[in-house]
Amino acid sequence: MNRRGFLQLVGATGAAALAASCNRMNSVVGILSSPSDLARFPEKEEMILLTDRPPQLETPLHYFRQDLTPNEAFFVRWHLEGIPTSVDLRTFRVNVSGHVRQPLQLSVDDLRSQFQPSSIIAVNQCSGNSRSFFEPRVPGGQWKHGAVGNAKWTGVHVKSILDRAQVKSGAVDVSFNGLDAPPLPSVADFVKALSIEHARDGEVMIAYAMNDQPLPMVNGFPLRLVVPGWYGTYWVKALSDITVLPQPFSNFWTDKAYRIPSGPNGTESPKDLAKDTVPINRFNVRSIFVRPDPDEMLHPGMRIEIEGVAFDSGYGIRRVEVSTDGGASWADARLDPEIGKYSWRRWRASWTPRNRGQFRLMARATNAVGDAQSKEQWNRSGFMWNVIQQVDVKVE
Amino acid sequence: MTPKTKSLVLSLGLATLVAGCGRPSNVSKETDQGIANAKMESTSDLKPDSKADNPVHTIVMPHDEPLFPPGPGRDEFVTACVVCHSPRYITMQPRFSQATWLGEVNKMKDTYGAHISDEQVLRITDYVFAINGKAGTGHKGAYGE
Numbered sequence: 119m120n121r122r123g124f125l126q127l128v129g130a131t132g133a134a135a136l137a138a139s140c141n142r143m144n145s146v147v148g149i150l151s152s153p154s155d156l157a158r159f160p161e162k163e164e165m166i167l168l169t170d171r172p173p174q175l176e177t178p179l180h181y182f183r184q185d186l187t188p189n190e191a192f193f194v195r196w197h198l199e200g201i202p203t204s205v206d207l208r209t210f211r212v213n214v215s216g217h218v219r220q221p222l223q224l225s226v227d228d229l230r231s232q233f234q235p236s237s238i239i240a241v242n243q244c245s246g247n248s249r250s251f252f253e254p255r256v257p258g259g260q261w262k263h264g265a266v267g268n269a270k271w272t273g274v275h276v277k278s279i280l281d282r283a284q285v286k287s288g289a290v291d292v293s294f295n296g297l298d299a300p301p302l303p304s305v306a307d308f309v310k311a312l313s314i315e316h317a318r319d320g321e322v323m324i325a326y327a328m329n330d331q332p333l334p335m336v337n338g339f340p341l342r343l344v345v346p347g348w349y350g351t352y353w354v355k356a357l358s359d360i361t362v363l364p365q366p367f368s369n370f371w372t373d374k375a376y377r378i379p380s381g382p383n384g385t386e387s388p389k390d391l392a393k394d395t396v397p398i399n400r401f402n403v404r405s406i407f408v409r410p411d412p413d414e415m416l417h418p419g420m421r422i423e424i425e426g427v428a429f430d431s432g433y434g435i436r437r438v439e440v441s442t443d444g445g446a447s448w449a450d451a452r453l454d455p456e457i458g459k460y461s462w463r464r465w466r467a468s469w470t471p472r473n474r475g476q477f478r479l480m481a482r483a484t485n486a487v488g489d490a491q492s493k494e495q496w497n498r499s500g501f502m503w504n505v506i507q508q509v510d511v512k513v514e
Numbered sequence: 515m516t517p518k519t520k521s522l523v524l525s526l527g528l529a530t531l532v533a534g535c536g537r538p539s540n541v542s543k544e545t546d547q548g549i550a551n552a553k554m555e556s557t558s559d560l561k562p563d564s565k566a567d568n569p570v571h572t573i574v575m576p577h578d579e580p581l582f583p584p585g586p587g588r589d590e591f592v593t594a595c596v597v598c599h600s601p602r603y604i605t606m607q608p609r610f611s612q613a614t615w616l617g618e619v620n621k622m623k624d625t626y627g628a629h630i631s632d633e634q635v636l637r638i639t640d641y642v643f644a645i646n647g648k649a650g651t652g653h654k655g656a657y658g659e
Binding site: 157158159160161167168169170171172173199201203204205206207208250254255256257259260301302303304305332335336339340370374388498 | 569570571572573574575576578597598599600602603606607608610614617618625626627628629653
């Protein structure tokens with residue numbers, strides 16, 4: 119029986135009416151849920167539900183028509199069942215410890231009042247964004263293109279905090295832990311690390327505001343690490359502990375998880391898996407169609423504005439080309455002004471289809487150092503998707 | 515799973531659903547598509563600006579009560595897996611092969627320390643394959659997806 123059949127059955131038995139008086143959040147579709155289920159979590163708009171516990175929520179595409187992704191629609195991805203749901207700002211502290219002369223315990227007010235504030239517009243993208251497009255399919259969060267967002271982050275550079283803590287000589291890595299907790303003692307706590315040079319580069323930041331508002335709890339309230347140009351796995355949420363280490367950091371989430379083949383663009387063959395892997399790091403270059411929607415009505419002779427976003431790890435987008443004939447010919451898209459090197463950049467192209475029929479739209483971005491999008495790509499974890507996107511539209 | 519079993523599953527599930535009633539609902543119906551769809555909504559929804567007034571910021575996560583079709587290994591699945599994650603971690607995946615699912619369940623035991631025996635690994639694999647499997651699909655997974 120399909121979903122519709124089931125629901126007809128439900129309707130026939132009048133059970134829908136009973137269900138409608140329920141208090142709990144039962145999934146009527148339950149185990150047969152389709153990937154297009156929508157869910158509304160606290161402080162969030164309706165989003166695409168991948169999983170509820172721990173939550174993974176994808177941003178609906180239409181939000182990418184705005185340069186800054188609204189906090190209420192920004193994607194959500196947690197690893198561990200024990201996510202923070204309550205924070206008392208009177209007692210919350212971020213602890214700075216380890217290989218430092220002056221350990222610190224800083225409240226959010228301390229960060230706001232004692233340090234120079236700084237803002238940056240930066241894309242945050244899940245390592246597994248677009249995973250559902252890999253063939254053969256791989257296990258993991260089955261994201262389409264919405265595990266990404268662009269926001270203005272405001273906070274304090276990690277460098278300023280480390281300077282106050284007086285890092286001792288011989289520091290190697292800095293680890294970052296959040297308030298989330300594993301459900302079993304055998305599950306590794308989610309902790310990530312950056313090299314001391316990276317942590318002190320004057321760009322890595324602890325954000326207390328996102329688009330000039332406090333962060334939603336499920337996006338990391340009250341503090342989140344911002345690592346411009348790097349995948350979201352490093353952007354530790356509900357950041358509570360910064361530890362300076364005199365030796366390389368090692369844990370499951372770095373040694374075993376979030377690794378990519380060491381070759382170009384993290385690619386390998388399903389039949390010949392790479393032996394050497396490295397921790398995932400900077401974004402590759404990619405673009406995402408925002409318009410037209412796959413189900414938008416297009417007519418012969420009607421001009422439409424094709425639109426999308428493109429970004430990389432901070433070199434900057436130099437060129438976006440668009441094809442309306444499945445890649446046979448390409449024309450340059452117009453680029454909106456840059457609003458920040460770590461922001462995405464909007465591109466537009468006008469198109470007036472002459473005839474009825476099926477058309478394959480494609481877009482390919484190139485960055486300032488000449489990196490271009492992939493024609494094909496695969497890896498066992500479904501990371502770093504940047505294959506030239508194809509959108510099939512119907513003109514009628 | 516045969517259509518008949520599925521329909522039985524859903525009827526049973528429905529009974530569970532009805533039994534769990536109490537407060538007002540957030541189950542909505544998308545009549546335009548002829549599809550009723552469960553939408554999860556939070557029971558408490560603080561506005562961002564209320565954070566300024568109250569130093570204690572709290573949210574209440576929505577509670578999803580999933581339905582578990584009967585099948586081989588269902589008891590093991592409900593006991594061992596749902597402690598750490600909801601069954602959507604299975605149902606959001608493509609219909610993977612038995613070998614791919616076995617790899618995933620073994621990863622839960624060996625890497626994340628799920629409290630299950632080798633025998634239970636096989637039973638749970640049978641269950642997730644029964645509810646979301648298809649022969650000859652997918653590639654063995656890695657970590658941290």
